[in-house]
Amino acid sequence: EVQLQASGGGLVQTGGSLRLSCATSGFTFLDYAIAWFRQAPGKEREGLACIASSSDSIYHADSVKGRFTISSDNAKNTVYLEMSSLKPEDTAVYYCAAGLTGWGLQVSEYEYWGQGTQVTVSS
Numbered sequence: 001e002v003q004l005q006a007s008g009g010g011l012v013q014t015g016g017s018l019r020l021s022c023a024t025s026g027f028t029f030l031d032y033a034i035a036w037f038r039q040a041p042g043k044e045r046e047g048l049a050c051i052a053s054s055s056d057s058i059y060h061a062d063s064v065k066g067r068f069t070i071s072s073d074n075a076k077n078t079v080y081l082e083m084s085s086l087k088p089e090d091t092a093v094y095y096c097a098a099g100l101t102g103w104g105l106q107v108s109e110y111e112y113w114g115q116g117t118q119v120t121v122s123s
Contacts, residue, residue, distance in 0.1 A: 002026035002112045006096045009117030012086055016121070020081040022096030022114060029077040030054040033099050035110055036070060036081045038092035038119075045095070047105020051079060061105055086121045093118050 008020040022034060035050035049060045049070035058070055069082040079096060093116040102109025 002098070004096050004098060004112055004114035006094060006114040006117040009094060009119045011120045011122060013122050014087060016086050017082070017084040018086065018119060020083065020094055020096075020117060020119075022079040022081075024077045024079070024096075024098060027098065027112070029074060031100060033057075033103050033109075034072065034079040035097050035099070035102075035105060036068075036079075036094060037097060037105075037107065038090075038094045039116075040089075040092040043092075045107050046092075047107070048094075049081065050103065050105060052103065057103070059104065083119075086119075088121045088123045091119060091121050 003025045005023045033052045036048045037045050039045040048064050051058050051070045051072050053072045053074050067085045072079045095116045096114045097110035098112040099110035
């Protein structure tokens with residue numbers, strides 16, 4: 001059974017930092033691209049960053065470049081999202097997703113999704 005477990009969310013003040021984790025199981029980690037998305041209330045799901053560990057390929061959306069960093073620990077089948085200089089507009093539910101043939105930040109590229117973790121940035 002494919003599972004993606006996102007964790008690490010919480011309440012943080014403006015300017016603070018958080019590290020999200022996406023623990024995966026049930027598939028061959030290196031065969032998949034893993035991405036982070038977020039969705040704020042009333043807004044569409046937004047792609048933030050993706051990583052393909054087999055090729056060391058990484059991509060970050062312009063909206064978070066320089067503040068958010070995606071990385072992976074292949075031994076733990078886990079992908080991380082380091083977030084710094086957080087702003088109230090970063091408040092959202094953050095999801096990780098896995099795609100066998102996908103790449104990029106389109107929702108349609110990813111077939112497996114985690115349950116999400118809430119990030120709230122207070123002003």
